[in-house]
Amino acid sequence: MVTQNISGLKNFFIFNPTLSTKEGEELQKILYYYPICDNTEVQIKNVGLVEGIIQFTDTFKPTSSASSLHTNKTRQLYFQPEKNYWMVMTLRLNQISKERNATGDAEELEDDIQDNVYEAMLKQAYYMYRLFWGTFQSVKDLSTLKMNIEIFYRTYLQSLKLPQADILNVFCGIQYLPLDKQTFLKVQCFVNLLESTFPIVPHTAFFYNEHLIWSGVEPSDMQVIYQYLSTSVFPANLETETQGSSRNSSSTLSALQRGRFIIGPSNLKLAKTVGKIPKVYLFGGSGTSELYFVIYKMSGASVCLFIKGDYELTVDFFKELNEFMNFNLVSVVSSITEYSSREVVTPCSETSPRFIYFNKLNLALKSTVHSDIKPSAAIKDSVKIIADINSLIPFLGSTGESIVKTMNDYWVIGKTSNSREFYIALQQKNASLIDISEEVSKLCETELKGIFFHSA
Known part of the structure; x- marks a missing residue:
């Protein structure tokens, strides 16, 4: 090791x-x-x-x-x-x-x-x-x-x-939540209604359980925002909710389940001023823009609002926004929750293949390398080999494949094509290259549902 x-x-x-x-x-x-x-x-x-x-x-x-x-x-x-x-x-x-x-x-x-x-x-x-x-x-x-x-x-x-840094730091990818057409259309209609009702909100991003569903922000900006949310805001909010649940207070739990601002005025009933609202700089599109950054959360959904930086925010504005959210967001969250509950997630066993999929075009990331609370030494070594393969991509070209066999019978495969990268680590004793190729094709079919490439 x-x-x-x-x-x-x-x-x-x-x-x-x-x-x-x-x-x-x-x-x-x-x-x-x-x-x-x-x-x-x-x-x-x-x-x-x-x-x-x-x-x-x-x-x-x-x-x-x-x-x-x-x-x-x-x-x-x-x-x-x-x-x-x-x-x-x-x-x-x-x-x-x-x-x-x-x-x-x-x-x-x-x-x-x-x-x-x-x-x-x-x-x-x-x-x-x-x-x-x-x-x-x-x-x-x-x-x-x-x-x-x-x-x-x-x-x-x-x-x-x-010490915990690995290949996922190289990608800084975004985890998306795929929805069926009808549910996704509800999210899109909600975002369109929000931005038309409040013209001072030029951009919106919609998350559910820390997975991105919709974003009106350029991917390069969204990549940085997502890293900030996933490493700072979402974990801190989860800790707050966990502490609220542990107190076992019905009023506390009810407050956590209702819609509220997690970046913005925390208590609109008592607030006399909006307090300090953070600003962010976006660089995609036509030029640099300075915008207020507000997050509204209801159940598993988090709505990020980017508000024009020259607008004077007031308590009345946030009250109006809160009323709009509570009236229109409930049905959308309910539909997403219902759809997600029907999706079956198969937990990874110790012998399950580990994979990373990354799309450079939309920065989409899907990974199972961190699915273990205490990953084995062999998996840790495989993740390091994946980072080594990734560093060779400039020399291998836009399309190619690399295969490495470790001393502990792990096979690590890296495939690149059409701005997509797919890395697999699986343990197969006495396997041939043909056997490994068949396993990779099966994994592509089951996990990526045809969005990657296969051998003819």
């Missing part, structure tokens, strides 16, 4: 080399540096080293800058999100004992740190910041920019789960 080799985040910093070109003023180019316990000399030294590495590697690869640096003790990732702005994340690797090192396991553990996984996490750190604060270049005052970055990353870096 391959052991996770990351012990934590060594440092994280953002800098702009054009902010200072004079000797003795190097600190001015640093916009943010973590950890704060590193003195200024250490910060200047680390930033200067990265700047030198980037300039040096640009000499040999002018079309794209270096993306990572490997050492025995660290792994450093680089990302240039905007012109002249660089983000750097350094991972601290676990120390390898002399006994293990003597056996030659050092190289194996070093390979356990997959660049594509942590490069994706570094990029996600920028896109999440941009969602709430806009681009770096949009803030002209340098002190304001530094303050915005410090406020955001002070909390965000604490939420990173580096």
Whole structure:
């Protein structure tokens, strides 16, 4: 079994080399540096080293800058999100004992740190910041920019789960909930009625049990919003509901089942002001737009409303919106719940195949690799192999297939075609390539219902 080799985040910093070109003023180019316990000399030294590495590697690869640096003790990732702005994340690797090192396991553990996984996490750190604060270049005052970055990353870096990162961080996909035509039409009619009744709501997203059903937001923006919801908002709300249920109060349970704002005024009966409503920046479509972000929840449904940022929100507006939701949303939620209850979900056993499906066009993700509370070592190894196969896609072309057989009789298959990727991990002893191909075709048919490709 391959052991996770990351012990934590060594440092994280953002800098702009054009902010200072004079000797003795190097600190001015640093916009943010973590950890704060590193003195200024250490910060200047680390930033200067990265700047030198980037300039040096640009000499040999002018079309794209270096993306990572490997050492025995660290792994450093680089990302240039905007012109002249660089983000750097350094991972601290676990120390390898002399006994293990003597056996030659050092190289194996070093390979356990997959660049594509942590490069994706570094990029996600920028896109999440941009969602709430806009681009770096949009803030002209340098002190304001530094303050915005410090406020955001002070909390965000604490939420990173580096040792648990895997191939799903690379995809950052969206889990959709497929519905029958009639039920989906009810959702679409509800959204159309909502946006026509409230013209200040140009975009809406409709979720049910954390799965997306409808979105009027560009996929690239929805991808970031979905990651925020699935990692922060939905888990926090679930914890609140669980605590409410554990108190076994009928009034509390009734309040949780009724429609309410989980981002917005929490108590409209007592509210005198709307409070602080967050804003988000969307970059798809014709240009950048700044919008209020509000979420209304009823039972398993969550409706995300993107409200024009120049509109003055009032308590009366939210009361009117709440009344509309309570009157029109009930039947829609009921239909979705009824349809979902008829869908049979087969639980994964320990020997069941694990798969990941990802569509680059609509960012749809379907996965069973995390279906186990405590996945086996073989499954963990298979997920790492999937990440390795994914990193080879640029070299394999848009259509291809890779097959890997592990020492513990697991077969890991990666298939790509028409901007779709499908990865399977299954355990088959004494199986041939023909046997594995037949198993993959069966899995495509049962799980993807013909949306992928098959052998003729």
